[in-house]
Amino acid sequence: IFTLKEFDRFGGKQHEWIYADFHERLNSKIAKLFFEKPIGQHRAHGSMLSVSNIEKGRGRAMELWFGVIFEAVPITMKIIVSIVALLFCGIPGLIMSLVLVVYLVTSLYLNLRVIQDCTKIDSDLRKINRHFSERMDGIEKVKISGKAHEELSFISRNYKDVSTRDRDFWVWYISFSRWRSRFAIFSLSFVLAYGAWQVWNGVWTLGILFPVFTWASMAYDNFWQISSVERKIQFNMPSVRSMIKVLTIEPWFRTENRIEQVNWSLPPIISFKEISHNYNQKEKGSKPVLRNVSFEINSGEKIALVGMSGAGKSTLSYLALQFMDPSSGSVLVNGVDLRTISTESLLVGTGYVSQHAMIFDGTLRDNLVYGLDENSRKIVTDEHLWQVMKLLKIDFGLRLTNGLNTIVGKNGMKLSGGQKQRVAIGSALIKNPKFVVIDEATSHLDSTTEQLVQTGINEFFRQGVTALIIAHRLSTIKKCDKIVVLKPISEVKGNESQIEAIGTFQELVKSSKTFRNFAISQGMLRRKKKVKIES
Ligand SMILES: Nc1ncnc2c1ncn2[C@@H]1O[C@H](COP(=O)(O)OP(=O)(O)OP(=O)(O)O)[C@@H](O)[C@H]1O
Numbered sequence: 001i002f003t004l005k006e007f008d009r010f011g012g013k014q015h016e017w018i019y020a021d022f023h024e025r026l027n028s029k030i031a032k033l034f035f036e037k038p039i040g041q042h043r044a045h046g047s048m049l050s051v052s053n054i055e056k057g058r059g060r061a062m063e064l065w066f067g068v069i070f071e072a073v074p075i076t077m078k079i080i081v082s083i084v085a086l087l088f089c090g091i092p093g094l095i096m097s098l099v100l101v102v103y104l105v106t107s108l109y110l111n112l113r114v115i116q117d118c119t120k121i122d123s124d125l126r127k128i129n130r131h132f133s134e135r136m137d138g139i140e141k142v143k144i145s146g147k148a149h150e151e152l153s154f155i156s157r158n159y160k161d162v163s164t165r166d167r168d169f170w171v172w173y174i175s176f177s178r179w180r181s182r183f184a185i186f187s188l189s190f191v192l193a194y195g196a197w198q199v200w201n202g203v204w205t206l207g208i209l210f211p212v213f214t215w216a217s218m219a220y221d222n223f224w225q226i227s228s229v230e231r232k233i234q235f236n237m238p239s240v241r242s243m244i245k246v247l248t249i250e251p252w253f254r255t256e257n258r259i260e261q262v263n264w265s266l267p268p269i270i271s272f273k274e275i276s277h278n279y280n281q282k283e284k285g286s287k288p289v290l291r292n293v294s295f296e297i298n299s300g301e302k303i304a305l306v307g308m309s310g311a312g313k314s315t316l317s318y319l320a321l322q323f324m325d326p327s328s329g330s331v332l333v334n335g336v337d338l339r340t341i342s343t344e345s346l347l348v349g350t351g352y353v354s355q356h357a358m359i360f361d362g363t364l365r366d367n368l369v370y371g372l373d374e375n376s377r378k379i380v381t382d383e384h385l386w387q388v389m390k391l392l393k394i395d396f397g398l399r400l401t402n403g404l405n406t407i408v409g410k411n412g413m414k415l416s417g418g419q420k421q422r423v424a425i426g427s428a429l430i431k432n433p434k435f436v437v438i439d440e441a442t443s444h445l446d447s448t449t450e451q452l453v454q455t456g457i458n459e460f461f462r463q464g465v466t467a468l469i470i471a472h473r474l475s476t477i478k479k480c481d482k483i484v485v486l487k488p489i490s491e492v493k494g495n496e497s498q499i500e501a502i503g504t505f506q507e508l509v510k511s512s513k514t515f516r517n518f519a520i521s522q523g524m525l526r527r528k529k530k531v532k533i534e535s
C-alpha cells in the first residue's frame, strides 16, 4: 500500500519536474550525438542524419518514457503486489501468475512482430515524410515546374499506402491481444468461482473471499490497463529505435582524439600530399572524385583553385577543413597531418566562406559575430563591425532599416543572394583568421560590386593570410600568387596527377589548355586566329 501511494504521489506532484529533467537530458544527448559527427558524415548520402528522422524519434521518446515511468511501472507493481497477496491463498495466486506469464510471453511475441513489420512501415513513412518536407522547403521549384498537382497525388498515394499497412498491422495487433484479455477474464471468473466453492464447502470463511476478490480484480484491471500501455510503448518503439540507431553510429573520427595544436603566430603552410578521395569508398564500383593531388600553399600565400564544375575543388577545400579525412594521402598544416590536429585548434584561426552562404535567422550582428568566441563576442565593437561591413560593401543602405540589429530572416530570406554572400564573407573575416578558404564567394555579385568586394578581401589579405580561393571567374583571382588548375577526373589516366598545371596567370596561359579556354571564354584572352598558309 505504501508503494502504491508513493507511486500515485510521484505521478502527480513530481510529474512536471521529471518531465523537464528528461526533456533536458534527452535533447542534450541528441545534440551531443548529432554535433560530434564530422561535417562530411552529415553530408554523406544515406547518412540518415536527417532532421525528420531525429525529430520524429525525439517526440516518440518522450511518449515512450512517460508510458514506462508513469504507467507501465506502477501498473506492473500493482500486478505483482496483488499476485503475491493472492499466492497466500494458494490456487488463485497460481492462476493469476499463469495469466502474468501468458502476458509476458505474448508481449515478447508482439514486440518481435512490431520490430519485423513496423520498422519497415516506419522507414517507409520516414521516406515519404522526408520527401514531403523537402518539397515544402523547395516550394518555389515545385510551383515553377508546375508539379504541385503531381506532388499532391504522389504524396497522398504514398501516405495512403503506408497508413493502410500501418492500420492493418494494428488491427491484427488488437485482435491478437483481445484473446489474451479473454483469457484474463476467464481466469478471474474461475478464481471467483473457486473462492465461492471454497466458502460453500466451509474451507474458507466469507472474510477470505473479500480480499481474494479485491486482489484478483485489481490484477485483472491492471492486466487490462497494461495492454493499452503496452500498445503505446510498442507503437513508439520503431521511431525511437531508428533514432537511436542513427545517432549512435560511430563518428568517422573523434575530435577529442586529435590533440595537436596549430601554431597561429604566423599564417600556416598548408600542404596537400598525394590526395585521392572517394566519397563512397565502401560502395562497390564507386569512383574517386580526386586523384593524386599535391601542392603547397606557403605561409601568407594566396592560391587559387580553378577547374571545370565537378572537378573536385570544393572537395579539396572540405579536406583542408577536416570535414572528412582523405581516402589516401594527407593534408598537412605546418607539416603536421590534419588527422592528428585538434579540430577546435584548427578552427580558431580558420575562416571559411562556403559555396552556399549559410545565414541564420536573427540580426545582422548575430550573423557577423557567430564565429567569434564568447570573449571576443563581448568586446567586439559596433565600429569594428561597421568597418568590416564597409570594407565588404555589406552596408546595403536603406535595406538596413535597423542598422546592425536588422533582422535577416530564416536562411537570410530578407537578403538577396549577393547580400547573403557578403554577410557570409564578413562573418568569416571578422575573426581575423590566418587561414582562409573562400569557395565561389562572389558568384552572385554583379561585376562592379564583385570588384569592390574583391578589393575589400584583398585589403584584408594584406594583414598576412594563407588563402585557398576557389573561383570560376578569373577576374577575381588575378591577384593570387599562384593558380592551380584541376582537370576533371575523367581525363586523368592511371595514377597520373589530377593537377593540369600550377603557375601565374601568364604562365598558365602558355602551359594549360583548360586555363586558356577559361580565359578566352571569359574575354580575358583573345583566341589566336589560325592563319591558313596558302601553298
Ligand atoms: N557528399 C557527396 N557525396 C558523394 N559525392 C559527392 C559529394 N559531394 C560532391 N560529390 C561529388 O564529387 C565531385 C566533385 O564535387 P565538388 O563539389 O568538389 O566539385 P567542384 O569542383 O567544387 O564543382 P563546382 O565548381 O560545380 O562547385 C562531383 O562529381 C560530385 O558529384
Ligand SMILES: [Mg+2]
Pocket: 313, 314, 315, 355, 439
Ligand atoms: Mg564547388
